[in-house]
Amino acid sequence: xxxxxxxxxxxxxxxxxxxxxxxxxxxxxxxxxxxxxxxxxxxxxxxxxxxxxxxxxxxxxxxxxxxxxxxxxxxxxxxxxxxxxxxxxxxxxxxxxxxxxxxxxxxxxxxxxxxxxxxxxxxxxxxxxxxxxxxxxxxxxxxxxxxxxxxxxxxxxxxxxxxxxxxxxxxxxxxxxxxxxxxxxxxxxxxxxxxxxxxxxxxxxxxxxxxxxxxxxxxxxxxxxxxxxxxxxxxxxxxxxxxxxxxxxxxxxxxxxxxxxxxxxxxxxxxxxxxxxxxxxxxxxxxxxxxxxxx
Amino acid sequence: xxxxxxxxxxxxxxxxxxxxxxxxxxxxxxxxxxxxxxxxxxxxxxxxxxxxxxxxxxxxxxxxxxxxxxxxxxxxxxxxxxxxxxxxxxxxxxxxxxxxxxxxxxxxxxxxxxxxxxxxxxxxxxxxxxxxxxxxxxxxxxxxxxxxxxxxxxxxxxxxxxxxxxxxxxxxxxxxxxxxxxxxxxxxxxxxxxxxxxxxxxxxxxxxxxxxxxxxxxxxxxxxxxxxxxxxxxxxxxxxxxxxxxxxxxxxxxxxxxxxxxxxxxxxxxxxxxxxxxxxxxxxxxxxxxxxxxxxxxxxxxxxxxxxxxxxxxxxxxxxxxxxxxxxxxxxxxxxxxxxxxxxxxxxxxxxxxxxxxxxxxxxxxxxxxxxxxxx
Numbered sequence: 012x013x014x015x016x017x018x019x020x021x022x023x024x025x026x027x028x029x030x031x032x033x034x035x036x037x038x039x040x041x042x043x044x045x046x047x048x049x050x051x052x053x054x055x056x057x058x059x060x061x062x063x064x065x066x067x068x069x070x071x072x073x074x075x076x077x078x079x080x081x082x083x084x085x086x087x088x089x090x091x092x093x094x095x096x097x098x099x100x101x102x103x104x105x106x107x108x109x110x111x112x113x114x115x116x117x118x119x120x121x122x123x124x125x126x127x128x129x130x131x132x133x134x135x136x137x138x139x140x141x142x143x144x145x146x147x148x149x150x151x152x153x154x155x156x157x158x159x160x161x162x163x164x165x166x167x168x169x170x171x172x173x174x175x176x177x178x179x180x181x182x183x184x185x186x187x188x189x190x191x192x193x194x195x196x197x198x199x200x201x202x203x204x205x206x207x208x209x210x211x212x213x214x215x216x217x218x219x220x221x222x223x224x225x226x227x228x229x230x231x232x233x234x235x236x237x238x239x240x241x242x243x244x245x246x247x248x249x250x251x252x253x254x255x256x257x258x259x260x261x262x263x264x265x266x267x268x269x270x271x272x273x274x275x276x277x278x279x280x281x282x283x284x285x286x287x288x289x290x291x292x293x294x295x296x297x298x299x300x301x302x303x304x305x306x
Numbered sequence: 307x308x309x310x311x312x313x314x315x316x317x318x319x320x321x322x323x324x325x326x327x328x329x330x331x332x333x334x335x336x337x338x339x340x341x342x343x344x345x346x347x348x349x350x351x352x353x354x355x356x357x358x359x360x361x362x363x364x365x366x367x368x369x370x371x372x373x374x375x376x377x378x379x380x381x382x383x384x385x386x387x388x389x390x391x392x393x394x395x396x397x398x399x400x401x402x403x404x405x406x407x408x409x410x411x412x413x414x415x416x417x418x419x420x421x422x423x424x425x426x427x428x429x430x431x432x433x434x435x436x437x438x439x440x441x442x443x444x445x446x447x448x449x450x451x452x453x454x455x456x457x458x459x460x461x462x463x464x465x466x467x468x469x470x471x472x473x474x475x476x477x478x479x480x481x482x483x484x485x486x487x488x489x490x491x492x493x494x495x496x497x498x499x500x501x502x503x504x505x506x507x508x509x510x511x512x513x514x515x516x517x518x519x520x521x522x523x524x525x526x527x528x529x530x531x532x533x534x535x536x537x538x539x540x541x542x543x544x545x546x547x548x549x550x551x552x553x554x555x556x557x558x559x560x561x562x563x564x565x566x567x568x569x570x571x572x573x574x575x576x577x578x579x580x581x582x583x584x585x586x587x588x589x590x591x592x593x594x595x596x597x598x599x600x601x602x603x604x605x606x607x608x609x610x611x612x613x614x615x616x617x618x619x620x621x622x623x624x625x626x627x628x629x630x631x632x633x634x635x636x637x638x639x640x641x642x643x644x645x646x647x648x649x650x651x652x653x654x655x656x657x658x659x660x661x662x663x664x665x666x667x668x669x670x671x672x673x674x675x676x677x678x679x680x681x682x
Contacts, residue, residue, distance in 0.1 A: 086519065112520035113412055113492055118449040120417050125450060136619065148589070150619045150650055165565020166589070167617045170649060171670070174617070191564055193492075194417040220565055223414040247568040249575040250584075254551045257564025257586040260414070287576060288569065289671055 013140035013185045014160070014205040014212070015103060015129070016079065018045070020144045023071050023080040023101070025050045025092045027059055031107075032083035035148050036062070039081075042151040044144050047075035068099040079103040081137070081146045089133065090115035097122055105146045106132035106196065113193060120194050130196025134258070136166035136188035149188065157182015159295055160206035162199055163218035164191055164225075164260070168246060172218060172288050179292035181299075184212040191220070191258030199229035207237055214240045214298045216291060217282070219273055221247035222261045226273035230280035240298035242291060243277040243284040245270045307516040308355040309530045312395045314512035317489055317527075322481035323496070324508045328397035337378035340396045342371040347399040350377045352384060352391040355532070362386045367399050400508060405498030406467055406475065407431050410447075410483050412492045418446035421453065421483060423465030423475075427498035441466065453483045474507045475499065489527060490520030539583075539605045546598050548585065555580025556681040558603035558612040558641070560596075562587050562621040570615045573670055579678030582609045590620040596629020601637055610681035614645040615670055616652075623647045623655030631662065642680045646673035 026032040027049025055066030065071035137147015141154040163169040219226040248270040315325040352364030368374035405428035413420035443464035458476035486494040500510040543550035561567040667673035
C-alpha cells in the first residue's frame with residue numbers, strides 16, 4: 012500500500028512537449044511511471060518516445076483511461092490547464108509550475124475541491140511512491156521503499172531529508188511535496204488522514220516552513236486524530252518578519268506565521284520536532300521502536 | 307509589489323470607490339498652490355512604502371497655503387523607518403464623524419479572498435483582530451460565486467456599520483473587491499473609510515499590494531514599480547532576476563530551493579554565526595546565474611565567507627561548479643567559499659572544483675560550521 016499513487020497510476024502529462032515537460036516525462040518513464048499520454052493543443056496525433064500526444068485532456072482521458080495528470084505548462088496558462096483537467100474529471104492533478112498568479116490558484120483550488128477531485132501543488136516537486144510511481148521532478152534515485160510517509164512544503168529540503176532517511180536505512184511509503192504557494196491544493200491536513208489510513212505507513216515526517224497557519228492547523232488535527240507518530244521540522248527559524256523568503260507563501264507577517272509558533276504548536280500536539288534535518292532519522296527510528304505493534 | 311496611497315486611490319477611484327480629489331506634490335511650492343486653489347484646510351501625507359507614517363509625523367493638517375508649504379517642506383526628505391519621503395499627497399481635510407475599516411486579502415486558511423469589515427476603523431486592524439475579534443466581520447469569497455451585492459450588505463451589517471450608511475458602504479466594498487480582483491492584488495484596504503458630517507463616505511486612506519507573479523498581465527500597474535528604496539543590492543538582484551534578501555550577518559548564503567536556503571540560514575545560526583543574506587538560485591540554474599549570484603552576494607561588504615549549499619534535483623552540480631569557477635576567473639574573489647554539493651551530478655561538480663581554493667564539506671552542518679569559523 013501507499014497513498015494516492017502506485018503501480019496502477021495511469022498518468023497524463025500536460026505540456027509534455029515543452030522543455031521541462033519532455034525532460035521530466037523521460038525521467039518519470041525511466042523511473043517506471045506509467046505515462047499513458049501527453050496533451051499539447053495543436054500537436055494531437057503525434058508522439059514522444061512512443062507516448063501518444065492528444066489535443067485535449069478529455070480526448071486523452073477517453074483514449075487512455077488516465078487517472079492522474081502532471082502539469083508542466085507555463086504559469087500564464089497553468090490555470091486553464093487545471094480547469095481543463097477538472098473538466099475532464101481527472102481525479103489527481105499534480106501542478107509543478109511555479110510563479111502562477113495567486114488569484115488563478117485561488118480559483119483553481121476552490122474549483123478542484125468543489126468537484127471532489129484532488130490537486131497537489133502548484134509550485135511543488137510532485138509525489139512519489141518509491142519503486143512504483145513518480146509524478147513530478149523529484150530525483151528518483153534517492154528514494155527507497157519503506158514505512159515513512161513524508162509531507163513537505165519545500166522541494167530541495169525534501170530531497171535533503173529523504174537522502175538522510177535512505178542513508179539511515181529508513182525507506183518511504185509515499186512522499187508528497189505540497190509546494191510553497193499560499194493556497195496549495197493539498198495541505199498537511201489533507202494528507203495526514205491518508206497516511207493515518209495507509210497500512211504501509213508507520214510514521215509520518217512533516218516538513219513545514221514559516222508563513223500561514225498550516226502547521227498550527229495540522230497540530231490540532233494530529234493531537235485529535237493521529238495514532239501514528241509524527242516527526243516535525245520547520246524551516247525559517249531565523250527569517251526576519253516582513254520579508255518574503257523565496258516561496259510566495261514563506262513570509263512572517265506581524266505576529267503570525269513564525270517558526271517558533273509552529274514548533275510550539277507541534278510540540279503541544281505531541282510531535283517530536285527536529286532542530287536540524289540531521290536529527291530526523293534518529294527521531295524516526297526511535298518512533299518506530301516505540302510504536303505499538305497493533306492499532 | 308507595494309504601491310503608494312495615491313496610486314491605490316487612483317485604482318480604487320476607477321472602480322467606483324469615493325476618493326478625495328487630491329494632488330501628488332514633490333515640492334512645497336506645489337503643495338502651497340494646491341492649498342491656495344482649494345481655499346480650505348488640507349492634509350499633507352507622506353508617500354512611503356511603510357506603515358506608521360502618522361506616528362512618525364508624516365501626516366499633518368495645514369490650515370493655510372503658507373502652512374501647507376511649511377509642512378510639505380518638513381515632510382519631504384523626512385526619514386520614515388529608513389525610507390526617505392520623495393512625494394506627499396495633498397487632499398482636502400475632511401470633517402470625520404466616524405471611521406470604518408474595509409479590506410480584502412488572500413486568506414490562506416480558507417484558501418479564499420476574504421472581505422473584512424469593522425466599525426472600529428482608523429486604527430491598526432491586526433490589533434483590533436487580536437483584542438476585540440467580535441468587532442470584525444469576515445466573508446470568504448467563493449470564487450465560483452463571486453462577491454455579490456447581498457454578500458456586501460451582509461458583511462457590512464455584521465461589521466457593525468450604521469444602517470443609514472450601509473448602502474453606500476456596501477457599494478464601496480464591491481468597488482474595493484472589484485479593484486482588488488482586477489489588479490491581481492493580495493491585499494487592498496481602506497482604513498479609515500470616513501463618514502463625513504454630511505453623511506457621505508470617502509476613502510480617507512488606501513493601501514494595496516500587488517501579486518508579483520501577476521505583474522506580467524498588469525501593464526497599467528507596472529509603471530508604479532519603484533526599486534527597493536531600502537537596499538541597492540536587493541534592487542540589483544531584482545534587475546538580474548535573482549531571489550535575494552539582505553540580512554545583517556557576515557556569512558553569505560547561496561542555495562537551491564527556498565526551503566533549503568531558509569534551513570541553511572538556520573544552520574548558520576545554530577553554528578553560532580549570522581547569515582548576510584538569503585539567495586535562492588532556484589531549480590535548474592545555469593553557470594551564468596551561479597556566477598551572477600556570487601557577484602550579488604559579494605556586493606555586501608559585510609560578507610566574510612560564503613556558504614554554497616546545493617542539493618541537486620533539476621539543478622546540476624557540474625553547472626554550479628562551472629559557475630563558481632567562472633566567478634573566480636571574472637571577479638576578484640578574496641572571500642573564502644565553503645561548498646556542500648550533493649545530488650544530481652555532484653561528483654562531476656566536485657571533480658571540477660578540485661585544485662580550486664574552494665573549501666568542500668560533506669554535510670550542510672559541517673559546511674555551516676566551517677563558514678561561520680571563516681567569517682569570525
